[in-house]
Amino acid sequence: MRSVVENAKRLVVKVGSSLVTDDGRGLDRAAIGRWAAQIAALRRSGKDVVLVSSGAIAEGMQRLGWTQRPREIHELQAAAAVGQMGLVQVYESCFAAHDIRTAQILLTHADLADRERYLNARSTLTTLLRLGVVPIINENDTVVTDEIRFGDNDTLGALVANLIEGDVLVILTDQTGLYTADPRKDAHATLVREADAGDPALEAMAGGTGSHIGRGGMLTKILAAKRAAHGGATTVIASGREPDVLPRLAAGEAVGTQLVARTARLAARKQWMADHLQLRGHVVIDAGACRKLVEEGKSLLPIGVVSVQGSFGRGDVIACIDEQGRELARGITHYSSQEAQRILRHPSQEIEALLGYMLEPELIHRDNLVVV
Numbered sequence: 001m002r003s004v005v006e007n008a009k010r011l012v013v014k015v016g017s018s019l020v021t022d023d024g025r026g027l028d029r030a031a032i033g034r035w036a037a038q039i040a041a042l043r044r045s046g047k048d049v050v051l052v053s054s055g056a057i058a059e060g061m062q063r064l065g066w067t068q069r070p071r072e073i074h075e076l077q078a079a080a081a082v083g084q085m086g087l088v089q090v091y092e093s094c095f096a097a098h099d100i101r102t103a104q105i106l107l108t109h110a111d112l113a114d115r116e117r118y119l120n121a122r123s124t125l126t127t128l129l130r131l132g133v134v135p136i137i138n139e140n141d142t143v144v145t146d147e148i149r150f151g152d153n154d155t156l157g158a159l160v161a162n163l164i165e166g167d168v169l170v171i172l173t174d175q176t177g178l179y180t181a182d183p184r185k186d187a188h189a190t191l192v193r194e195a196d197a198g199d200p201a202l203e204a205m206a207g208g209t210g211s212h213i214g215r216g217g218m219l220t221k222i223l224a225a226k227r228a229a230h231g232g233a234t235t236v237i238a239s240g241r242e243p244d245v246l247p248r249l250a251a252g253e254a255v256g257t258q259l260v261a262r263t264a265r266l267a268a269r270k271q272w273m274a275d276h277l278q279l280r281g282h283v284v285i286d287a288g289a290c291r292k293l294v295e296e297g298k299s300l301l302p303i304g305v306v307s308v309q310g311s312f313g314r315g316d317v318i319a320c321i322d323e324q325g326r327e328l329a330r331g332i333t334h335y336s337s338q339e340a341q342r343i344l345r346h347p348s349q350e351i352e353a354l355l356g357y358m359l360e361p362e363l364i365h366r367d368n369l370v371v372v
């Protein structure tokens with residue numbers, strides 16, 4: 001087995017808090033220096049690299065002299081603001097030693113859910129890569145609330161991989177890869193070398209975070225791999241402490257765990273819809289409409305809608321749920337939730353009489369629909 005990093009052109013490398021901050025003891029300059037040197041080597045071999053780095057909260061806590069993670073959201077946000085300064089300073093000086101410029105990008109979920117801001121983020125990132133700059137991304141923790149947060153940087157890494165149409169997402173962590181069970185708790189756990197990114201058995205192997213520093217644990221990494229696979233990227237989970245881990249992967253050595261993307265890559269616009277972590281609402285659709293959408297690739301007409309939930313406007317991405325509560329598809333709606341309430345269960349010829357106007361005969365056109 002060879003590493004897919006060998007032939008990858010565009011990579012996202014994610015490093016977790018415990019690695020970056022030496023388990024919360026403070027920024028690990030030596031380790032960051034080693035990753036910068038490794039990324040510089042990848043760049044010299046013609047690969048584009050975007051870095052997603054955690055550690056702002058852990059570093060902020062250290063700088064503020066806090067030994068316990070605060071519960072209060074504003075204290076966490078304050079710690080992130082303090083720590084992010086340290087993070088970018090260290091990255092900038094470590095990359096400068098290799099004559100590489102860096103750029104800081106802080107994102108929230110709302111930035112990627114808005115089509116215009118999403119396209120802006122994509123253009124900026126591709127421009128930075130063209131200019132030879134290494135973008136360093138983190139969640140904009142200082143302004144996020146629960147409704148607009150990615151939650152963890154593994155998910156953010158996958159969304160960034162999809163955003164830039166990356167070939168590989170490399171998640172560097174404090175374990176040598178994915179084990180059959182949490183190795184901190186099960187001495188018999190063995191390393192999984194390769195698997196399909198979408199294999200449901202993986203989710204059962206993954207436990208929560210083993211440290212008090214990290215957020216996600218292995219489960220968020222598995223889910224991130226599944227998400228990245230829809231965008232066509234394979235995920236590698238490996239230890240950031242493994243010497244020369246990135247150049248060795250680039251030489252084809254199979255280090256850590258490789259979770260291969262086997263599903264066909266979704267079109268960029270459909271991927272954007274699939275990557276919405278929160279939606280403003282959904283419609284429940286009947287069995288006939290489910291068949292039309294899933295098996296025949298047709299549009300969703302108001303007649304197939306049983307009920308409308310949530311409050312959404314025209315142009316929002318909403319989910320299509322079957323009567324058993326499963327999400328089958330999602331897409332951009334032509335009608336608001338209030339309009340949809342009035343036209344549901346009616347044939348499209350009646351829309352004009354019901355609303356006084358007709359925007360489109362479909363609630364969601366098939367070009368704006370992705371089956372999930």
Ligand SMILES: Nc1ncnc2c1ncn2[C@@H]1O[C@H](COP(=O)(O)OP(=O)(O)O)[C@@H](O)[C@H]1O
Nearest residue numbers: 016017173179181182207210214215216217218
């Ligand atoms: N099946 C598993 N294989 C490997 N690690 C696991 C597994 N299940 C849970 N873990 C835990 O996940 C931790 C890594 O996640 P986390 O602490 O969030 O790191 P990071 O900061 O790198 O995101 C490991 O230290 C380990 O204790």
Ligand SMILES: N[C@@H](CCC(=O)OP(=O)(O)O)C(=O)O
Nearest residue numbers: 017055056057152153215216
């Ligand atoms: N944005 C947060 C990172 C949160 C997070 O997901 O941490 P981790 O599980 O270590 O990748 C920070 O910089 O502290």
